[in-house]
Amino acid sequence: MCHKLLIFALVCLICCEFSDESLQGPTKSKRDEEEKSDDSDETSPLRVVPAPDLSKDRDRRKGDTNVNDEISDAVDLFMLDQAKVIQKMVQEIGLKNFMLEEPEELPLEDLPPPPELPAHEPTPEEIEAKTIYDTATAILNKTRPDKKHAYQLLAEAAKKGNPEAKALVAWAKLFGNPLEQDLETAKEIFRSLAEGGHPEGHTGLGFLYASGLSVNVSQAKALVHYTFGAIGGNTWAQMVLGYKYWSGITVAPSCEKALDFYRQVADKVSQGVSFGGGAAIQRIRLLDELENGYSSGILDNDLIEYYQLLAEKGDIQAQVGLGQLHYQGGRGVDLDYQKAMHYFTQAANAGNAIAMAYLGKIYLDGSDEVKADNDTAFKYFKKASDLNNPVGLSGLGLMYLYGRGVEKDYTKAYKYFLAAADQGWVDGQLQLGNMYFSGLGVRKDYKLANKYFSLASQSGHVLAYYNLGQMHAQGTGMLRSCPTAVELFKNVAERGRWGEILMQAHSDYTEGRFNEAFVQYALLAELGYEVAQSNAAFLLDRNEVPMFTIQESLARALLYWGRAAAQGYSAAQVKLGDYHYYGLGTPVDYETAASHYRLASEQQHNAQAMFNLGYMHEQGLGMAKDVHLAKRCYDLAAETSTDAKVPVALALFKLNLMFSLDSLKESHLSSLLDFNEMFGSNWDLYLITTLTAILAAIVYFRRPQAPAVIHIFL
Structure with a gap:
């Protein structure tokens, strides 16, 4: 009997070993529960991840495992589905039994050649769609693209099935520019692309x-899709993951992973930088623009027309200024090399060295509007360098360094770069760094390379940031620093061509297209742009996004203010304090409000935060009541900003008054001094308002009076 039991157990073991269920998922009941939970997720209410406080990241993440569990579940389900697909393919090919058997070791020469996959022959319609797509992208890559015509072609190519065209149409539908905004259509296009494995869809x-x-x-599904998009080489997905791993948003922070993703993006950006540096990107914070009376960097049309009038009358400075505006773009002026050449030529003919040098740069780079011409570029650079212009000197150095129209000569290139760098010109500093780093005509010297790259980075040159990032990432000539490398590569990544979306979003906002502006700011916020995060929060804070309710807007605004504050924007830190103080999108919490005000005060020297801390010390809100600390905070606010002097004076007057009244409370008049009972808890605000009105009246009546006009009647 024992032998029978032993044989039966052995047979069961063999059956289990060679079972067809080589890949097993959850049981039927468990799958049903997961499907139900997945369905319920589709209809669950909006969940907003709390804004990260990087100063408390470590403590917060120890207890925050819900998001990680959700991500793990989503990834497990996704990988299980992929495993089932692979198993089915293996069974169809008939290789399953072969995989289960122990493979024989064969010499390399006896191995059969790998099977050749049949090449996909594109259909005539696919060829036509690809041709239309190429024509559209050529139009979009022009200096002044005709976007309307380009997207008409893209829509036609998308209908014929071209996936790249579909992706561009989907983004245009999502942004509402240049096509009409349609979120549902964009979602369906992205979904169909993702099902086909396209990184843009993911x-x-x-x-x-x-x-x-x-x-x-x-956030779990978002992370899965971003991951597959990044694996497919999508630049935006790589930026998103770099920012997430850097700031620890929905994932455990990892400097090395952030470095890997940001370096991939920075490599692409650096390869697209021309000698001229590319178009300028204007970063406008809507909150600062509002507080400064809409005095942003955007030039008024009347001012531009005034400069144009001066230029046509022969004003050389106006000609050079307009030429630089059209050469670099930005500040409300379109990039236009033809107009830049027009103004530079006028100034160059009048003997202006700067205009000569910039004409040389235009001809050296070339474009779809101006054909590259090394001889003409050399002529203008030579004229400018003879007048000791640093731009011209650097231009000649570039031509000798790369052999553009002249024979390569590292000695001459070094001489011209050094002369330009001595005058503080950024291109001369950058190229000297390159020569010392690579040992071109000079002995390799990483310390000098670091010196010149650092000088060039102070002027904001994108390639200087990139080169410094590479040195810090590899520890070349210095101690390796992953955090510094990430910061530098992040700076480079945010100078990619997609930064133009910032200007388009601002343009949409000024035209009252708030939904379109918000979606564009929201995407750039995901990519890690602090300006976009604060601008998205600004729109939500003012309830200017029609697609959301007020409560939903406040909850989302709190999230974006938190991300902007984590990147060092002091006004966002103050806004976080305000939200917790007044209970906007979150319960009232005076202690948390005080902590945000303290961060903005101590780390960023924000006068508003100091004033708010003074008031909370005075009232004992979220901290111990302390009149002396309140006065200290008020004084610091007045020292930090001249705009705070008048409010501080009124607050100190009230503080001194209250201090005097407190000393009388022990007398028989104490019952008459309980202002909270007589006037309510906000009586102090009424008092400050009254004092402000009295002060304004005094200033008004003491203003200088116009002399009386004496009428003489004859």
């Missing part, structure tokens, strides 16, 4: 799930 769906546009928020 990136688009990742953004929708992360921001909760047309779908319920699911």
